Amino acid sequence: MRVLGHPNTILTDDEATFADLQTRIATTITLLSSPSLSSIPQSDLSSVAAKEIIMETPKMGNFRFESGQIYLSEYAIPNFHFHLTTAYCILRNLGVPLGAFDYLGGVFHRV
Numbered sequence: 001m002r003v004l005g006h007p008n009t010i011l012t013d014d015e016a017t018f019a020d021l022q023t024r025i026a027t028t029i030t031l032l033s034s035p036s037l038s039s040i041p042q043s044d045l046s047s048v049a050a051k052e053i054i055m056e057t058p059k060m061g062n063f064r065f066e067s068g069q070i071y072l073s074e075y076a077i078p079n080f081h082f083h084l085t086t087a088y089c090i091l092r093n094l095g096v097p098l099g100a101f102d103y104l105g106g107v108f109h110r111v
Contacts, residue, residue, distance in 0.1 A: 004040065004044055004045075004048060008056070009031055010058075011024060011027065048068035049067060049069045050067050050068070050069070051067060051068050052064065052065065052066060052067065053065040053067070053068055053070075053071040055071070055075070084103075085103075088103050
C-alpha cells in the first residue's frame with residue numbers, strides 16, 4: 001500500500017482476452033488477500049492520515065497529496081467510483097440487465 005510505504009505492485013495493462021482479464025482479477029484478489037495487507041494494524045492506518053503522500057507514476061510524473069486523508073477522500077475513493085461507474089455504464093450499454101440496486105448493493109434496507 002502506497003500510503004504505508006509498502007512497495008507498489010505494478011501490473012501491466014496488456015490484457016487482450018477475457019482469459020487475460022480473469023488472470024488479472026485473480027492476481028488482484030491474491031494481492032489484496034496477502035497477509036501483509038490483511039493484518040495492517042489500525043495504528044499504522046491512523047498514522048498516515050496526516051502524513052504527506054507522494055504518488056509516483058511512470059507516465060505522468062509524481063503527484064503530492066498533503067495528507068493520507070486527502071489522498072483517500074480526493075483521489076482513491078473518487079478514482080474507484082469513476083471506474084466502477086464506467087464499468088457499470090459499459091455493461092448496461094451492452095445490454096447486461098443491471099439496475100440501481102445492483103450498483104448500490106446493500107445501501108438500501110427494506111423496512
